[in-house]
Amino acid sequence: MASDDVLIARIAQGDRLAMQVLYGRHHVRVFRFGLRLVRDEQVAEDLISEVFLDVWRQAGKFEGRSAVSTWVLAITRFKALSALRRRKDAELDDEAAGAIEDTSDDPEVSVQKKDTSDALRRCLGGLSAEHREIVDLVYYHEKSVEEVAGIIGIPENTVKTRLFYARKKLAELLKAAGIERGWP
Amino acid sequence: MMAASTKIVEQEPGEIELLLPWHAAGTLNPRDSRKVEEALAHDPELARQYAVIREEYAGTIDLNESLGAPSVRAMLKLFAAIDAEPARKPRASMNMAARLAGFFASLSPRTLAWSASLGAVVLVLQAGIIAAVLMNNRPASFETASLSINEPITRDLAAASSPRALVRFAPDARIGDITALLDKYQASIVDGGKGGMFRLQFANAAMSKDEFSGLLSRLQNEKIVSLAVATP
Numbered sequence A: 001m002a003s004d005d006v007l008i009a010r011i012a013q014g015d016r017l018a019m020q021v022l023y024g025r026h027h028v029r030v031f032r033f034g035l036r037l038v039r040d041e042q043v044a045e046d047l048i049s050e051v052f053l054d055v056w057r058q059a060g061k062f063e064g065r066s067a068v069s070t071w072v073l074a075i076t077r078f079k080a081l082s083a084l085r086r087r088k089d090a091e092l093d094d095e096a097a098g099a100i101e102d103t104s105d106d107p108e109v110s111v112q113k114k115d116t117s118d119a120l121r122r123c124l125g126g127l128s129a130e131h132r133e134i135v136d137l138v139y140y141h142e143k144s145v146e147e148v149a150g151i152i153g154i155p156e157n158t159v160k161t162r163l164f165y166a167r168k169k170l171a172e173l174l175k176a177a178g179i180e181r182g183w184p
Numbered sequence B: 001m002m003a004a005s006t007k008i009v010e011q012e013p014g015e016i017e018l019l020l021p022w023h024a025a026g027t028l029n030p031r032d033s034r035k036v037e038e039a040l041a042h043d044p045e046l047a048r049q050y051a052v053i054r055e056e057y058a059g060t061i062d063l064n065e066s067l068g069a070p071s072v073r074a075m076l077k078l079f080a081a082i083d084a085e086p087a088r089k090p091r092a093s094m095n096m097a098a099r100l101a102g103f104f105a106s107l108s109p110r111t112l113a114w115s116a117s118l119g120a121v122v123l124v125l126q127a128g129i130i131a132a133v134l135m136n137n138r139p140a141s142f143e144t145a146s147l148s149i150n151e152p153i154t155r156d157l158a159a160a161s162s163p164r165a166l167v168r169f170a171p172d173a174r175i176g177d178i179t180a181l182l183d184k185y186q187a188s189i190v191d192g193g194k195g196g197m198f199r200l201q202f203a204n205a206a207m208s209k210d211e212f213s214g215l216l217s218r219l220q221n222e223k224i225v226s227l228a229v230a231t232p
Helices: A004-012 A016-038 A041-061 A068-086 A089-113 A116-125 A129-140 A145-152 A156-176 B002-010 B015-025 B030-042 B044-065 B072-083 B096-107 B109-137 B175-184 B209-220
Strands: B141-143 B154-156 B164-169 B187-192 B198-202 B225-231
Touching: A004 A016, A004 A041, A004 A068, A016 A041, A016 A068, A016 A129, A016 B072, A041 A068, A041 B072, A068 A129, A068 A145, A116 A129, A116 A156, A116 B044, A129 A145, A129 A156, A129 B015, A129 B044, A145 A156, A156 B015, A156 B044, B015 B030, B015 B044, B030 B044, B072 B175, B164 B209, B175 B187, B209 B225
Parallel strands: none
Antiparallel strands: B141 B154, B164 B198, B164 B225, B187 B198
């Protein structure tokens, strides 16, 4: 099976088949990462084509300093933040308010169900965008400290402490929902 | 809640504590991984926190996996955009990655070509699966994977008994070509992959038997179609 690096090199030469294979490998993760950031399926789908069109156009400039998947996630993040900026401020405010309400409501429902894993999922969804992003990159996309630093554009020590405080926030949300996990 | 917040603010993370999530995900370098394992073996408090982290790790994967996958619309939009891009001239000077690619290509071009072809088939298969899922999820209608990218058309399945065909595409058929063909024939992939055959459904439910035979003949003569036969 061709490696991602080989595919990128072929894409740089205009090989559409290589592009199709690379797309097949990464588009679901790109979609999910984007969706967790923008929280809108339509926008997340639009992001996919924008991200991979950038990959198509920029493949010749890819120098292999990071994994292709890391590079693609970095592009996704940039596109997602741009998409969020394009929204009207009022829309953002409404959504932020909605997200906060959801966060406080959902864990209560979970408490009633006494379902820790369900509460965990809901509280993970209730984290801020900054915290959701780093949790996803480390746990779901399995990125190292260095890779996360590269994707987000922050120092490695900040990566570590940001995830720590994301986890603290998660613990707070769970505690508010009546879920005690023995930490902190 | 207030007390918990205060407690949280007061705690300062240690070096090893900060690395626990990466240890859980298996993305630490061997040296750091050893350090974490040694600390976990001697610090019950840290081990308790690690158990919590593993729950978070599993929960995050669970959450992301529940998000599903994008529709075929995203792929169609991408490749339509790529088709609209100007043709790319081969670059005179290739970077290291390209040279590496050339090296591998010289070793096993058939392997790479096969991988790529398989990927293309997987993508087409996905289009079929998505269409099938759409049909299952929406009993009365489904969204085509073939027509206008910006304006998906929803058709009423309950009222129609649209003609269908089993089609095998040529091995070198490209996604863009297949998409164009589906558009041309007003068809959707509704099932596929079995034995390399794809089940196409045509939008025109009012076709006579002769008209459908004519359509199948035209389809069979398409360059990217190896086989086209009627199917229930």
